[in-house]
Amino acid sequence: MMNYPPDHASRPPEGRGDDPAPPAVHAENLTVTRGTRTVLRGLGFTVPRGRITGLLGPSGCGKSTLMRAIVGTQAKVAGTLDVLGRPAGHPALRTRIGYVTQAPSVFDDLTVRQNLDYFAEILDPGRAAAAHRREDVTRVIADVDLTGHADALAGNLSGGQRSRVSLAVALLGAPELLVLDEPTVGLDPVLRRDLWTLFHSIAADRGATILVSSHVMDEAERCHRLLLMREGEVLADDTPDALRTRTGSETVEEAFLRLVDDAKAKARTAARTKETTR
């Protein structure tokens, strides 16, 4: 497995003098309902800046819903949810956040460069910004290592290359926070490794914060910090090392399973206590 910097390496851009930058995300008692279901229940956590935070948990536990709430596209959000010091969904956040959904959002009948030109025009419209847009597009194509494919139709690219076009769109305008919903799902091990290397260089070189979801536990080891979720709740908010140590586990997967068992045991005890005090 590749070794990535420990949590104390490449300091995040916070804590400058007396005016520390607010965290990338801060949630208190965050609750989201979808239809008649409460999908996220009283979540409290902080995502620090300049780090890669992994959002991990089984399918259906609420990862995408939480990401949608953070980027401001989720309805029925209650409680506190601040993003880069503003309430989630604030118009000023639009250009400061890059969001990649699970399905790559690219036009198959346009080339890689044309896709990026299109999204760059939306983000930064007008003739005066044309030179800046051109530079930005060339930069993000290089960032995702697609310079050699810039003039290829997106529809003719492989799944991994299309995911990278989507990531390039999210990198336009150099956002401070990148929210990536299961970007490595369905990719082969080599592509997955290359994408993680790219995430680390984006965080290290630009000081960008990355919040990335996955339901593959081995990807947890590649993150600086983890938010482990289960059934709409946060089970743990810690570094991979601290999680393993705290639970006496060899791997994050084992730590997660122990935390799940502990949570189930606690719930059973609480239910029994309720029963006997009736």
Ligand SMILES: Nc1ncnc2c1ncn2[C@@H]1O[C@H](COP(=O)(O)OP(=O)(O)OP(=O)(O)O)[C@@H](O)[C@H]1O
């Ligand atoms: N439109 C909807 N109406 C009602 N419930 C929904 C809706 N969309 C999702 N849900 C429910 O919300 C819960 C969380 O879904 P979400 O997509 O956030 O999970 P997830 O952890 O991202 O799953 P996956 O890893 O499979 O993408 C699920 O139990 C799902 O059934």
